[in-house]
Amino acid sequence: MNRTDLVPFCGLPPLPGxxxxxxQPLLLGVMLAGLAAGWRIAGDRRLFLAGWAVLAAMLLSPLCGLAVALFSARVGQHLGVMLLAAPLIAASxxxxxxxxxxxxxxxxxxxxALWFWHLPAPYRWTFVSDGAWWAMHASLLGTAVWFWQGVLRAVRADAAxxxxxATASQMGALGAFLTFAPRPLFAPHALTTLPWGLTPLEDQQLGGLLMWVPGGVAFAALALWALSRPLFADAAPDQGPA
Structure with missing residues (x-):
């Protein structure tokens, strides 16, 4: 077995304290390379820096290690990537x-991407393969940026x-499924949650609630924004070229 068969990318499950x-040098290098590339192509560099800073916080901070111990922390990490970092990057x-x-x-x-990486088998794969860990975060970030960019630049408000x-519904359905599942589904956390005061099932339920409630609120706000777009567009005065 090689190192990635034994130790998740973010390290062994930490204990409180x-x-x-x-x-890790590889992660730092990728983050710096992405920062340089985004700086060149971003239309609004301030928004890009804000989004990239949120992404860095999700992947470099102690949250990365906590996500090895707790499913709920992994969900919080993913929500930060999809609902904070991705919209800012898309808007930039x-x-x-x-x-x-x-x-x-x-x-x-x-x-x-959201459903695939939160099913038990693919989820477990990210704990035994560094490549799977990278694929999970790249696909969640990439599809979320694509989605948010489409919403922000939608030709029709009703499509947004x-x-x-639809996205709020499927995220809510996944959160509800995880919240009401009668047994723990994620083997990597079978022995890692008790030091943090949670049983594996309680940890899973907390993760489901995080996905269900904050995710639903975020996309409800998106729906209201989409409805208000025509009103703001009609109210905005025409501006000629500078």
Whole structure:
């Protein structure tokens, strides 16, 4: 067995008081390379820096190690990536109109990535393979940025509304499924939650609630924003070229 068969990418499950930053050279190098690339292509560099800072906090902070011990911490990490970092990065990119079909594809890809990586077998895979860990975070971030960019640049407000409601529904369904499951589903946490005062089932239920409630609130806000877009557009005065 090699190292990745024994130790998750963020390290062994920490005990209370043992949390540490994840400063692996490979991760730092990827984050710096992404920062340099995004700096060149971003239309609004302030928004990009804000989004990249949130992403760095999710992956480099002690939350990364805590996510090895607790499923609920992993869910919180993913929500930070998908609902904070991704929208900021998407908003920083140069404007590009998104047709309803592209928005539907983005929402489908985002939902598929979310469900896939929170099913027991793929989830367990990320604990025994560094490649799977990278694939999980890259796909969640990439599809979320694609989705949020489509919503922000949607040609039609009703398409943004429908995609937001559909995404909120599937995220809520996954959260409810995890919350009401009668038994723990995630083997990597079978022995890691008790030091933190939670049984594996309680940890899973907390993770489901985090996905269900904050995720639902975020996408409800998105739906309201989509409904208000035509009103703001009509109220905004026309501006000629500078």
């Amino acid at each position: 043992d949390l540490a930053w994840n400063l 990119l140069r404007p590009r109109a998104a047709a309803p079909r592209e928005l539907a594809l983005a929402a489908t890809a985002f939902g598929a 509304l429908l995609s937001g409601l």
